[in-house]
Every structure is written in structure tokens, then in C-alpha cells.
Amino acid sequence: MSKVRSDAKASAAAPRLECRDVTVRFGGVVALNSVSLSIPPAAIVGLVGPNGAGKSTLFSVLSGLRRPDQGRVMFEGADITRMPAASRARLGLARTFQHPEMFAGLTTREHLQLAHRVATSRSRIWTDVVTGRGFRRADSGEAERVDALLDALHLTGIADRPVAGLPLGMTRLVEIARALAANPRVLLFDEPSSGLDAAETEQVLRVLERAVERRGVSLLLVEHDVAMVLHLCRYVYVLDFGMTIGEGTPDQIRGNPEVRAAYLGDDPAPAAASQAGTPRGGRGGLGGTVSPQKRGGLGGSSPPDSTATQEAAS
Numbered sequence: 001m002s003k004v005r006s007d008a009k010a011s012a013a014a015p016r017l018e019c020r021d022v023t024v025r026f027g028g029v030v031a032l033n034s035v036s037l038s039i040p041p042a043a044i045v046g047l048v049g050p051n052g053a054g055k056s057t058l059f060s061v062l063s064g065l066r067r068p069d070q071g072r073v074m075f076e077g078a079d080i081t082r083m084p085a086a087s088r089a090r091l092g093l094a095r096t097f098q099h100p101e102m103f104a105g106l107t108t109r110e111h112l113q114l115a116h117r118v119a120t121s122r123s124r125i126w127t128d129v130v131t132g133r134g135f136r137r138a139d140s141g142e143a144e145r146v147d148a149l150l151d152a153l154h155l156t157g158i159a160d161r162p163v164a165g166l167p168l169g170m171t172r173l174v175e176i177a178r179a180l181a182a183n184p185r186v187l188l189f190d191e192p193s194s195g196l197d198a199a200e201t202e203q204v205l206r207v208l209e210r211a212v213e214r215r216g217v218s219l220l221l222v223e224h225d226v227a228m229v230l231h232l233c234r235y236v237y238v239l240d241f242g243m244t245i246g247e248g249t250p251d252q253i254r255g256n257p258e259v260r261a262a263y264l265g266d267d268p269a270p271a272a273a274s275q276a277g278t279p280r281g282g283r284g285g286l287g288g289t290v291s292p293q294k295r296g297g298l299g300g301s302s303p304p305d306s307t308a309t310q311e312a313a314s
């Protein structure tokens with residue numbers, strides 16, 4: 001770890017997080033085929049693609065849950081390809097889960113305090129949690145940070161309620177607040193809008209933009225809602241069949257014929273399909289069961305994702 005720190009110092013201009021030529025195979029399926037991606041400091045980068053494109057696989061490679069068959073992952077210039085997820089978290093790499101994982105008995109405020117303490121005074125965590133005697137009092141810096149996050153995500157009203165029993169949308173807001181409370185350098189977000197209504201999504205986006213502007217956090221958004229990604233991100237990568245079919249600014253992505261074909265279906269983009277060696281059917285491609293609308297259009301509006309709506313209602 002000290003090596004990673006000193007390497008990081010030596011390469012201050014390096015991207016916060018990047019991967020180079022990453023390949024992942026599941027038996028005969030090439031889930032990722034030589035994919036490279038770079039997340040600069042204080043930037044929001046988007047990762048989109050149709051169902052089965054390889055987004056979650058790449059997310060797992062970046063966060064350390066899956067080791068690639070080929071390729072490298074770098075954090076501020078240092079090779080972390082073989083570093084486990086927990087060690088990456090200690091470097092300042094935080095992630096959210098598509099299905100939030102919380103401690104049912106802890107309150108919203110306690111989740112944020114815990115995350116903050118993991119980042120600032122790790123040795124106290126286990127005595128706080130394991131002794132069952134409750135949390136020690138927050139110091140003023142922690143209280144200020146936690147209160148600000150509760151306020152920004154409109155969670156103050158439920159701050160002292162256990163998270164068990166909260167609706168999914170609310171739980172996701174708590175999860176996002178918790179990720180930010182750890183003061184991460186890089187945040188990987190797996191579909192932050194999933195399970196949120198339009199107003200909640202708007203709140204989350206504002207908070208994320210502020211984290212980037214004020215704290216210099218780097219964000220990677222993996223999203224089905226392409227319109228949202230094009231609105232928010234400085235740079236966007238588009239995967240299909242495990243390959244990068246487009247990357248660039250939102251305008252470049254909107255004008256990219258291969259991306260339009262993958263999303264809008266006016267041209268079936270046979271090159272990408274044959275290169276990956278996998279038939280389109282069965283992966284929710286345009287010929288399959290998932291409509292372009294559900295996969296998020298390239299236009300200005302962002303129709304609600306039907307899966308998210310169902311989750312929110314449950």
C-alpha cells in the first residue's frame with residue numbers, strides 16, 4: 001500500500017482510475033474485449049450500453065470484485081489489478097450497489113457516521129459497532145459533514161430512524177449519502193437513478209455535481225438512462241457486446257452512427273455483433289425483448305425506467 005501511495009504522488013497528473021485493454025471471458029462468452037477507460041480527477045464519466053454489453057463486468061473489474069483475464073487497472077498511476085476490493089476502498093475507491101446493502105438495525109445518521117469514521121478513524125469503528133454500547137458522540141467536523149449530507153439529500157426527517165423498512169428510493173438516497181460520507185476520491189455508481197423518482201433523481205444529481213465541484217471527487221456512472229448520462233457527464237464510453245463502440249463528449253456520442261444503431265435500432269450494426277462472436281438475441285438486444293425506450297434514448301428527455309418504477313412501488 002505504501003508503494004501505491006508513493007507511486008500516486010509521483011504521478012499526480014495520472015487519471016484517478018483507469019483500465020487498459022481489459023478482457024474478461026465467461027467460458028465461450030467474451031464479456032469484455034480489450035476495453036480501456038479513463039476517469040480524470042474531478043470529472044464525471046459515463047458508462048452506458050445495452051443489456052449484456054459488459055457494464056457490470058467492467059464495474060466489478062474496476063472495483064476489485066473480479067480479476068480480468070487480461071489487461072490492467074490503475075489507480076493514480078499505480079497498478080492495482082491484483083488488489084482486493086477492501087484495499088481499493090482504503091485508497092479512496094467507493095462504490096454503490098445496484099441493490100443497496102445496509103445494516104438494518106442502524107439509523108440513517110449512524111450509516112453516515114460509520115462511513116465517515118471508516119475514512120477518518122478506522123480504529124474506533126469496531127468498538128463503536130461491536131460493543132453494542134452505541135456510537136460514541138460525533139465530533140464537530142463529523143457532525144457538520146453528516147448533517148450537510150442529510151440536508152442535501154433531504155434525509156434529515158428520517159435521520160434517526162432505522163433504515164429497515166424504508167422505501168427503496170429512500171434507501172438508495174441513504175446509500176449514496178453513505179458513499180459520500182466516506183470522502184472518496186473515486187466513486188463508482190451502479191445505476192444511481194434506479195428505484196428513484198424524478199425529484200429524487202434530480203436531488204442525487206445535484207449532490208453528485210457538488211461533490212465533483214467542491215471536493216474534486218471523480219465519478220463513474222453506470223446507467224441505463226442514457227439521456228441522463230449525456231446531460232451530466234463530461235465524457236462517455238459506450239459498450240456493446242463487450243467492446244467499446246463509442247467514446248467521447250456527449251455531442252460526439254449523440255452523433256456516433258454505431259451508438260445510434262445500438263440504441264435506436266435504425267441500423268443493426270452488424271460489425272460489432274460479428275466481432276464479438278455472440279448472437280444478439282437473448283441478451284436483450286434490439287431484436288429481443290427490451291425496447292429502445294427502456295434502454296434509454298439518446299434524446300433530451302429521460303423516460304422513467306419501468307424496472308425502476310416497479311422497484312420504487314414495491
Ligand SMILES: Nc1ncnc2c1ncn2[C@@H]1O[C@H](COP(=O)(O)OP(=O)(O)OP(=O)(O)O)[C@@H](O)[C@H]1O
Nearest residue numbers: 026029031049050051052053054055056057058283
Ligand atoms: N457470472 C457470469 N457468468 C457467465 N456469464 C456472465 C456472467 N456475468 C456476466 N456474464 C455475461 O457477460 C456478458 C456481459 O454481462 P454484464 O452483466 O457485464 O452486462 P451489462 O452491460 O451489465 O448488462 P445489463 O444492462 O443487463 O446489466 C453477458 O453476455 C452476460 O450474460
Ligand SMILES: [Mg+2]
Nearest residue numbers: 052055056057
Ligand atoms: Mg449490469
